Amino acid sequence: MLRRTITRLAASAGALSMMAAIGACAGGAAPAGGGVAAGDTGEPLDGGTIVYGHQQEPECVFGGWIEQGYLSYQVLDNLVSLNEDHEPVPWLAQAWEVSDDGLTWTFTLMDGVTFTDGTDLTAEAVAYNFDHWIDGGNSTARAWLQPYFDAAEAVDERTLRIHLSAPYPRLSANLAQPYFGIQSAHALQTRSDEENCAAPIGSGAFVVEEWNRGQNILLVRNEEYTSWPANARHGGPAIVERVDWQFVPDPTTRTASLRSGETDAVYDVPAIEWEPLGDAGFERLKFVTPGRPQQISFTTTQGPFADQGVRQAFAYSLDREQIVETIGQGLIPYEGNGAVSQATPGYSQEAADAYSYDPARANTLLDEAGWSERDDAGYRARDGQRLHVVIPYGAGSIVNADGAAILQGVQQQAKAVGFDVELVPVPRAASLAGAYSTAEERDASVGYWTSVNAGILWINWRPSTEERPNGSNSAFYNDPELAQLILEANSEANRERQHALYREAQQYIADRALSIGLYPRLSTLAVAPDLRDVWQEHSQGGPVFHDAYFVG
Template sequence: MPSRRHRLLPLTAAASLTLLTLTACSTGAAAPGPDAAPVEGGTIVYAHQQEPSCIFGGWIEQAYISYQVLDSLFSLDEDGEVVPWLAEEWEVSDDRLTYEITLKEGVSFTDGSPVDAEAIAYNFDYWVEGGNSTAAVWLGGYYDRAEAIDELTVAVHLSRPYTNFIQNLTQGYFGIQSQEALETRTDEENCAAPIGSGAFTVEEWNRGQNVILARNEAYTSWPANAQHTGPALVEKVDWRFVSDPTTRVAALQSGEADLIYDVPATSWQSLDDAGYTLEKYVTAGRPQQISFNTVQGPFVDEDVRKAFAYALDRRTIVETIGQGVIPFEGNGAVSQATPAYSQAAADTYDYDPAQAVALLEGAGWTEVNDEGYRVKDGEVLEALLPYGAGSIINTDGASILQAVQEQAKAVGFKVELLPLSTAELWGGKYSTPDAYDLSVGYWTAINSGILYINWRPSTEENPNYSNSSFYADAELEALILAANSEPDAETQADLYAQAQELIADRATSIGLYARLSTLAVSPGLRGVWQENAQGGPTFYDAHFVE
């Protein structure tokens, strides 16, 4: 029998330069006053840096845009608390294995079909059966089944307790789609224009250029932490894909775009001085970090991994290139924005090139060739580091990796940086132990439960492609599993901290910098906010002023 009911009380709501010559609604940085009158309607021109393969899916770039179209069961407020969206309340059983979720009444998808318990249960099964890879790994190892109890009550059954289960559902990967659309339309149709109950619908997708989002005039299911009620305030959002950061900044400054994503560190201060509103969200979860291949190549040796960590003055690199905008992050497991963060793990490796040299020589890398690289048994100490150029790693990140390459060379590592296109990155070629020595990347999350995704041992029966170090350790897995199921917050935090410290002690991953979601917004546009689960832009409350 369910024993704990959680009533979710609503909160009080008060490409190219050619492409960018299309009509925008702002006129640069001429700032209206604080009491400027709102303008009804209009089209927001938004310059984003990457184009996804589908409007929804398992990549954060897909979650950002699907968040405008697909409502979720829950939203996350600025204090990290779960608040209503499509769901009104939830109840958990005594054994913490069944969650009964009660839905709002009278909500429909934009195809007219009902947002009911059957549709919600269908979405859970759809995710784990391949409909969304990231939703699937968040549910993996815990999800058993979902069933409609009645029209507005869905029961989600877990195979073992997961304390942060409801909180995890606030991520954009868990946007709810029309069951009717998923069952009757083709995968291609749902990819290009998924049917949700959200504030906007996909009107048109011009591949390589933009997506036009149109206001859902019948919108009734805003989240409790929204700033108004009713349909969205603007008529449309012109979501453009502009990969070059200089072009995005120029478009904002000229008034050709109303706001831009991924603000370069070099432009931050000048945009601030010019009166643009700057928003910076440090994403929780795994930061931008370097993982070591622990099963093949030079980093099988723990001392060589530690030598690489000691060789780098990571803080100076990030603070110099990041110009005070990009935060340094020493923890390779979770970022400082993540609950249960361990500072001890972050502080494990200070810059100590002498210690790096001593470890390398102790590991047998005693010779140095004419180029300054260390040699052992005739083999150069080489390390291949592929990275997603312009996708996982932006321009600032690429500069940070180049500085890492230079500092590692000073103690004898030959690091080869290999920039990959998006197709190459996701194609699978660089995902196996024989494909790289070092890996760089992030994984956004709300809590330290991300540790299970990134460190669960991979087996032939249940491979884990998110374990980029290929590290398997029974003690680490036991700590993470115990933390995920622990109901006491203080005990849970301690278990997660122990896991982070083990990861640091074994030198399987080292942090570089916090992964950011940044916006620069013209003064004439108000009400844009970054949702609190992943930091994506939210346009439901956005409006122009004059």
């Protein structure tokens, strides 16, 4: 293995007590299966390098994409962390309170925290981060904060006040997402965009040492780390010395590297490998991401799916559960809800169950919509025009190999009732360049958006206007009634009432067949038996290496 020299921890009462605390603290995700046998007493080792195989390389370490969030979580600390119950716990913010009108949040910051450039964590520095996000420094953070954020104010060195234009009761939970990692204000002001892209300066457990583009990023332990979250498994700097974060796009190669000992942990485990890796003794971690699942959004402004009956016919033509269970092999769960996933607070099972497999109903709806002819290939047609629909998807980025196989199952089942589905795999570079982003280019689209609560509905369904375009409204559906319902839910302080409003919005989306679910976005890890206490943080499911250690 590509590890640095590691030393045995002294078998003193203090060392043994520390390692017991590592294993006992709450906050880590429990393994889904496999892993280390009960009673294993391998001696803990100090130092070493975790060689980790990840599937995608982002453009920057910090940014608005989940792949960036996984990386930046190792380097940047947040104001809060999220526990297993979706509740925020202290991190850089040791305490917080909300005014009676819900418009002012006051955060008390941890004392004595220093960024790795030597500058201090202050309320002024954190306020600068908020302004930086709103000004475009992180589009995902901005999408979450708008239209609620008004101003960030440093009351004194340790007191930060966030002023809102409307109540936003779940603000603290949203701030647990890695898109809200706090950077050194001095670094943001004095370094180039390229420098902050490649090696953002935070107060986290690791520091970016080197980025070999196309190969790996080397993270080195922050020896002065003092600001671990309340749900960390140990206090103090990271136990390992380095993390070699390698980019290995091919899933077969990633799995093979784990089996051969070239890597200590890998991400995005193929469904076909899930059970065999467990049987071979590897620990497996699985996180069902809250937020919008992998789903199909229909273009509602033009084309065949502008007709609600045709959208419903497409939904009824699919046995989505059978497709997902066949491809998923017990790893990938089915998700019928096109608005939010089953892991999301405020989830509506009724919306998830809206469209069961009913090809007879699908055929009737297509007849009623005028698609009653059949061409020589057996596809539906109207006025001599085939019922052809174009569905692009982010191949290898938004949709992995298992997801692509699920889409092929969709294509085959929809064909049986007469849909000619053209699946278009779109490389990430083309997606970033804007390919298939307009209503004229596609009839439906596939994608997800991770979240910590059903507030994601506002991002995905906010009406898109010329003044404020919303590229995340993938159905191109501008509905003031739906928008108002979501805004009301976002500002509702009573949790039960808020969830009821979110469920009403999900049902609204399901009734109109604006989006149909396929499966929730998963974060999966497989970890070698001699690497312990890797866990998944509870907002996005990314790996946490601060607490990890080797045994020998």
